[in-house]
Amino acid sequence: MEKPQFVYVVYIATTEEKLWNALIDPQMTSKYWQHENVSDWKPGSRWEHREANKERTLKLVGKVLESSPPRRLVWTWGNPADEGREEKQSRVTFDLEPVRGVVRLTVTHDLLEPGSAMLKGISEGWPKVLSSLKSLLESGQPLPKLW
Template identity: 60%
Template sequence: MTKEVTSFVYVTYIASTPEKVFEAISNPEITRRYWGHENVSDWKPGSTWEHIRANDERTVNIVGKVIEFSPPNRLVISWASPARADNPESHSRVTFEIEEYEDMVRLTVAHDELEADSDMAKGISKGWPVVLSSLKSYLETGSGLDVFAKPKAA
């Protein structure tokens, strides 16, 4: 039986350069500042990458493989929870497309091959918007957002 899959596409415009946006996605010292995690890899196609919480516990939250690394315009990675990393069927794919757009950058993040209605898909649908907003804020102002913030109680 084939699993039902879903995908999400997010587009944002950032007053920056493709080089700075690409570095902000792939440099762990920068990702920790707006994402609260470090994206760690040697970024060679076929290599592993880890999404490590930037706190004292250093929990590995997501793992995957580097599929394509083409600075400063394209990065493609697989994405899985560590508990399911050994099962290729559980991996989804994230594609970062970075293009110059007049005096700014158009960043498109496509997260596809997600199992429909899974906890991962539900988390992705809430997580990417705040992460990308924080990335934009960081690159434009020097300060990221609190990506772990929760809605205020009514």
């Protein structure tokens, strides 16, 4: 079994339901991620990651693999140009777990191509996105422009 390339953990003072909603609601994701996550979130459905601006440029695309609200969400992750090429798809897993009155969110990213630009971008991206998500849910304010 290949080991995941990245595992991130963040503790957020919120409820599992609010955190779940913050992952799947395009209006919420555009606040802290500056991108919209668009899908109907049914297993097998397409997931789109679009820039939250006028052009709404499609930046990433994938497929929902598992959706078990409010505990576990899994989707594939790839460049739009690589859609349909299984070997080019990486995978991201969100696990939500209540601990001592807060929620622990674990983000696991695996199946990334070694040495790829995607792998490099991801190692810089997730800590920013997760800090901003935490800030939005706890204080109502996301972090200033991330990208």
